[in-house]
Amino acid sequence: MATEGVGRPAPAQRAVFFSVAAAVVVADIVTKHLAATAWADEPVTMLGGWVRLTESRNPGAAFGMATSATPVLAVIAAAVVVGLVAFSGRYTSRGQAAVMGLLLGGAAGNLIDRMFRAPGVMRGHVVDWIDIGAWPNFNLADSSLVVGCVLLFLTSLRHGTFEPTGRDPDGGSVVVQDVVDTQDTGSTGSREHEG
Template sequence: MSAQDRPVTTRAAANPRVRLLAGIAVLVLALDIVTKTVAVAQLEGREPVRILGGLIYLQLLRNPGAAFSLATGYTWVLTIVAIAVVVVIIRVARKLRSTGWAVALGLVLGGAIGNLTDRIFRAPGPLQGHVVDMVSPFAPDGRAFAVFNLADSAITCGGLLLVLLALLGREMDGSNARTKKDDTENE
């Protein structure tokens, strides 16, 4: 096949780290949609379901706020923040050369889109929708810990991985900031 016959691809799409990021984001989004759909169908109007000896309670809650039900009166602001996060991740993805960063950003992107989907399409209306939460650790009603969903878990895990990568000096381009610093000091 000659160069003229090859399909045109962008550098970002050809980048295996970008494909990894996108694959993780799509997987997180799909699992989030499925778990929320099942939760609404099975938990609506029911008392909390105790599983794992009370370690976890499954309970349907609709959260207008952020984590721990903070900022409940600012659903539209949270929607704009989620859109900004999605846009920033998509824009920086083309610079991505690190597998760790691809995994972390894929988790955050998938989770952000999952909760953003709720904010756009769920009641009470566009940009004001309540996020479906269903996992309550240790006690029902979020008495021991916040009630959350798969998207929240992905965002949290991705965020923790980003912090770890930063502490280890790992850069998005695959380089190590500590090694760069040592190299410049030795010159």
């Protein structure tokens, strides 16, 4: 059997990547709609007042930074979305595909706001609706990005960085070159991950 392309994921892994991203985007759109309609005039208080569901608009990045750079932020978000999709051929496990799907969904969710909400294309303000007091308001897209980044960081600590190198000639498992701890041995090793 011919060798498959380098780092080419199984259909199930690609399905996980796009399914997770789509779920995040849909949930983000629905909750932002609720924030802009039901919760804008009547905020919902939860957990004894620790959490409020209400609407606020953010033209900038996290923590209210770069409020005058909305078009730049839109371009960055678009580049992230394109990059994540372009490199989806390198996601060689369902877990990795799910984590990257969280990042794609989060970036796409806020990009949709910047593209289609007032005051205009590439200048739209992001709808935030989760208020937990001292922390700046946020939304599900923000949460997805944070969770995805944390999981990506924890995975890198546990497994080291890795680089897909392709599949074996008989179509079996994906061969992944792992960078192992080099403090004592200074060596690298390889192992096989089931595709």
